[in-house]
Amino acid sequence: MPGARSSTHPYRLPVLLAALGERLPADRMAVLEHVLERASGPDDVLVSRFIAAQTAAGLTHQLTEITRAWRTEAPDMTGAGLALALATARSHPRTRPAQVVISGPVGASVPARLTSGVAVEVIGSATTSLLIASFAAHGARDVVAEIGRAVDRGVAVDLLLEESTQAAAAFAALPRRVQIWHRVGGTGVLHAKVIAADRHTALLGSANLTDRALSDNIELGVVLRDPRLVEPLIEHFHWLLTPENNVLRRM
Known part of the structure; x- marks a missing residue:
């Protein structure tokens, strides 16, 4: 040049x-x-x-x-x-900044990625563990299939789902070694939406794991690829999963 x-x-x-x-x-x-x-x-x-x-x-x-x-x-x-x-x-990777993820209409010049594709990509990047939380779940066949492939390659999967929405039904076809968790009583609900691969990547946003939320609804999220940000997130959810804390129970 x-x-x-x-x-x-x-x-x-x-x-x-x-x-x-x-x-x-x-x-x-x-x-x-x-x-x-x-x-x-x-x-x-x-x-x-x-x-x-x-x-x-x-x-x-x-x-x-x-x-x-x-x-x-x-x-x-x-x-x-x-x-x-x-x-x-x-060949010289560096920490990648947060990336905007969207569902719904998008202008041709907006540098954002679609939730449906990013969700599958994050799940596919997991080598040891997947932690997925969603308030609602329905359909989302590509996501469910990708989780199944992760299980086949030995990835440990924890699904944190809201019981009142019957979200667990969307994952009924997955192997039994997938661990499903529900909130223990209380007045609140499990409203978090996150897909975290190992301790390196996490997709956070407003979209539930439903066909409409992943593609049609107007939703917004970010992908974090900095372990310094992802690891504290994982530690928080691990605390929630600890039986002694009586926050979530395994189904």
Whole structure:
């Protein structure tokens, strides 16, 4: 790339690439890098076809902005060069900031991901434990299926569910070694919504594990990928699960 511009006119391409790296998981980045490796430049049809095929909220806009900056700021750089830059950044992982997650209508330029896909992704990232809480649950077949796959690979699963909504029925097909917990009496209800994988990733938000909440309702959440934030959350729920504290009971 040419020399750095003045501070009043910085290059946008590195910033846009960094933002994309923060958004996409490693496997999605690898797919993009493979496309770029075969592209001659920003106007290559391979690039435009890849962008047009994206369905995640705001991703088409984000990739289009990268292509515009590539064309303006580094027109002589090949796709292989851009892929190498992305791969280099991916090889040095860093703590990822909180990421906005939504359900319902979304504008094309909003850099947010959809709750339904993120929920499945977080569950799929678990290697040892899953802690999932929801006030209501109905349908959500992709989520239930992903939990089943987690159980098959040896992940310990705790489901914290509100008894009054009969949420446990949505998970009846899961193996019996999945532990289901209900609130012990009292005047309050279990209203938390969280999906936590191991101690590294947690999805927090307003969406219950229902088909409408995951896709159609107007819902809002965040994904945390900083263990320093996720671990205290897990410790709180482990305290709630401790029998001596008489907060939750195992079914």
